[in-house]
Amino acid sequence: MKLNEIIAKSVSESTTQVFSTMLGIDIAGGEAAVEAGMPEANEGVISFIGLAGSWAGTGSVSCSPALACRICATMLMCEAPAVNEEVLDTVAELTNMIIGSVKTELELHLGPLGLSIPTVVYGRNFKTKSAGNTEWIVLRFLWDDEPLIVKLCLEPKDQAAHVMFHTSSTQSCTLEV
Amino acid sequence: MESNVLVVDDSAAIRKILQRVLRQTGMAIQTIHEAGDGQEALAVLGAQKVDLVLSDINMPKMDGLQLLASIKASAQWRQIPVVMITTEGGETKVSEAVKLGAAGYVRKPFTADQIKEKLAGILEPALPL
Numbered sequence: 001m002k003l004n005e006i007i008a009k010s011v012s013e014s015t016t017q018v019f020s021t022m023l024g025i026d027i028a029g030g031e032a033a034v035e036a037g038m039p040e041a042n043e044g045v046i047s048f049i050g051l052a053g054s055w056a057g058t059g060s061v062s063c064s065p066a067l068a069c070r071i072c073a074t075m076l077m078c079e080a081p082a083v084n085e086e087v088l089d090t091v092a093e094l095t096n097m098i099i100g101s102v103k104t105e106l107e108l109h110l111g112p113l114g115l116s117i118p119t120v121v122y123g124r125n126f127k128t129k130s131a132g133n134t135e136w137i138v139l140r141f142l143w144d145d146e147p148l149i150v151k152l153c154l155e156p157k158d159q160a161a162h163v164m165f166h167t168s169s170t171q172s173c174t175l176e177v
Numbered sequence: 178m179e180s181n182v183l184v185v186d187d188s189a190a191i192r193k194i195l196q197r198v199l200r201q202t203g204m205a206i207q208t209i210h211e212a213g214d215g216q217e218a219l220a221v222l223g224a225q226k227v228d229l230v231l232s233d234i235n236m237p238k239m240d241g242l243q244l245l246a247s248i249k250a251s252a253q254w255r256q257i258p259v260v261m262i263t264t265e266g267g268e269t270k271v272s273e274a275v276k277l278g279a280a281g282y283v284r285k286p287f288t289a290d291q292i293k294e295k296l297a298g299i300l301e302p303a304l305p306l
Binding site: 017018021022072075076077078085086089090092093096097100101103104107112115116117 | 188
């Protein structure tokens with residue numbers, strides 16, 4: 001099995017398991033695609049987490065604000081009418097669990113990997129770009145009709161970048177992931 | 178006898194979930210303290226009586242393994258059982274935690290039953306009303 005196939009299978013299984021265990025939800029979909037690392041406009045909530053070791057890269061989970069609130073409300077059994085600190089924290093932890101499980105699986109093939117603390121971004125019309133020429137393995141899931149997108153890029157360390165950039169119309173800054 | 182538990186995780190979401198799960202276990206728990214990293218946890222340990230620590234590994238400032246090492250190096254705290262609850266499921270991290278003296282290891286995502294099972298030999302069940 002090729003590495004991309006191993007990653008896609010692992011992301012699919014991990015996402016399904018996290019939703020099933022922590023939210024009691026059978027999340028649908030998980031069809032994998034490979035996308036070039038071109039900047040794309042984002043809107044909503046995106047959480048990034050870095051992987052480091054002999055291979056390095058980034059995992060991300062993104063969804064609409066409405067879905068982020070629904071995830072938080074279901075996972076914490078609380079009201080979440082709008083995106084707030086608790087909602088962002090929940091999406092960050094969801095990312096930590098999904099990509100963390102993928103990391104554990106990949107370590108069987110790639111050796112020890114480190115996992116960073118997640119970073120969450122919430123906004124409109126912002127772009128993200130990995131500093132390398134990276135291909136992302138992208139899996140799109142659906143909770144009812146709301147998409148949740150899980151992405152992962154991974155390269156041998158000497159080719160990998162460890163910094164993500166995000167820009168908006170008014171400002172830019174560097175996200176260390 | 179009712180126990181005091183310290184939950185250490187940089188995610189407030191996980192701390193909230195563990196609070197709920199611990200209350201549902203049927204164990205005799207008096208107070209659940211919280212800390213967002215290892216340093217905060219040491220401050221709580223210095224100020225409160227704690228009978229069990231549940232700790233994440235990946236945290237800022239001081240991670241869970243450093244916290245575990247600090248607890249086991251202290252004459253005052255070394256008897257406190259520490260259970261790691263973490264996404265770090267690799268053999269290296271598990272064996273490191275065991276070597277440092279962890280009383281148990283639960284991988285995230287976790288179910289309430291997994292937490293209950295892990296704590297069964299550590300905490301006393303609540304007395305029936």
